Amino acid sequence: MRRLAWIGLAALAAWLQAWPGPAVADAAAQTVAQILDADTLRLEDGREIRLTGLRVSRPADRWSRAARALLQDRALGRRVALDPPEPGQDRRGRLLAQVTTADGLWLQGLLLEAGLARVETFADNHRRAPDMLAIEAAARAAGRGLWSDPRFRVLSAEEAETAGEGIHLVEGRVVRVVERRDRFYLDFGQDWRRDFSVTILKRDRAAFKAAGLDPAELGDARLRVRGWMRMFNGPMIDLTHPQQIERLP
Numbered sequence: 464m465r466r467l468a469w470i471g472l473a474a475l476a477a478w479l480q481a482w483p484g485p486a487v488a489d490a491a492a493q494t495v496a497q498i499l500d501a502d503t504l505r506l507e508d509g510r511e512i513r514l515t516g517l518r519v520s521r522p523a524d525r526w527s528r529a530a531r532a533l534l535q536d537r538a539l540g541r542r543v544a545l546d547p548p549e550p551g552q553d554r555r556g557r558l559l560a561q562v563t564t565a566d567g568l569w570l571q572g573l574l575l576e577a578g579l580a581r582v583e584t585f586a587d588n589h590r591r592a593p594d595m596l597a598i599e600a601a602a603r604a605a606g607r608g609l610w611s612d613p614r615f616r617v618l619s620a621e622e623a624e625t626a627g628e629g630i631h632l633v634e635g636r637v638v639r640v641v642e643r644r645d646r647f648y649l650d651f652g653q654d655w656r657r658d659f660s661v662t663i664l665k666r667d668r669a670a671f672k673a674a675g676l677d678p679a680e681l682g683d684a685r686l687r688v689r690g691w692m693r694m695f696n697g698p699m700i701d702l703t704h705p706q707q708i709e710r711l712p
Contacts, residue, residue: 492542492565501530502580503557504538512545515559516571516595518583518630526609530579538562538570546590561590575599578608581615582689583630586667586704596709617687620651623659623698633659633700634687634711640679647678649686657697661688667703674705685711 497505501519504512520526545560553559562570571591574580575598582595602610609615618626620635635651642648645665652658663671663678671678687709690700702708 492544494542495538495540498531498534498539501527501534502574504534504543504562506543511555511557512550512562513553513557513559514562514571514574515550515588516561516582516584516591517574517580519574519580520609520615526579526612529577529608530574533573533577533579534570537568537573538564541565543570551588559588571595572598576602576607578602578605578610581609581630581632584704584706589704589706592706596706620659623651623692624657626692626698628691628693630690631692631700632687632689633692633698634685635659636685637681637683640682642679649678649681652697655696659698660696661700661702663702671702671705671708674708676705676708676710687711 493506493508493510495504496507499505499511500522502514502517504514506512519530542565543562544565545558545562547560550558550560564570571580572594575582575595582592582599584592584595602608603617617632617634620633623631623633633651637649637651638653639650639655640647641650641655642665647663647665647668648655648660649663650658650660652660668678688700688702688707690702690707692698692700700707
């Protein structure tokens with residue numbers, strides 16, 4: 464079995480038992496026949512499984528290659544269970560699921576703990592987000608994997624202006640909350656034409672409020688937000704669900 468010297472695989476597997484996956488029932492389990500890339504498996508019955516909840520780096524990137532090697536080492540030839548048992552599909556026909564091996568190793572947690580992926584959730588797909596965020600935070604604090612790479616660092620609100628479009632984590636203090644038409648704008652600087660901001664549609668307010676993140680009451684809050692950052696009157700992330708926000712001390 465291939466060894467990745469910079470990851471203590473045995474210790475990692477033991478540590479991840481704190482986040483166990485679903486039990487693997489013999490009737491439902493399938494064997495992983497191929498690792499297609501850093502976040503996609505092919506089962507013996509031909510189905511392709513995308514490890515949902517993750518964002519890995521580009522295929523040619525060294526962190527993507529390391530993620531694929533880790534899956535080859537820990538998942539290839541193993542029987543796995545899917546959560547949910549009947550997952551939805553993405554546009555490429557891949558099933559979107561959390562995946563756990565027969566011996567209880569959760570593959571999403573494996574990649575996150577090794578620092579080889581970031582958490583990426585969606586409004587209609589955020590299963591196990593608290594667990595994933597906790598594991599990512601530990602890897603980030605330890606500087607493992609891609610968290611040692613300046614390209615993937617958490618940006619300050621001031622740095623966002625020059626970071627360019629893409630998936631980013633940005634943190635800072637909200638200086639102003641503005642309501643306009645159908646959405647809330649959370650400004651992280653005084654100049655809304657240039658400084659970083661996030662938007663939340665008013666129709667989504669109830670979900671944020673239920674999570675203790677009422678956008679109308681986030682003035683002066685320190686936040687870490689994640690998502691696709693676009694350039695529109697400065698850098699901006701459109702938030703669609705509360706799992707994209709972490710409230711900081």
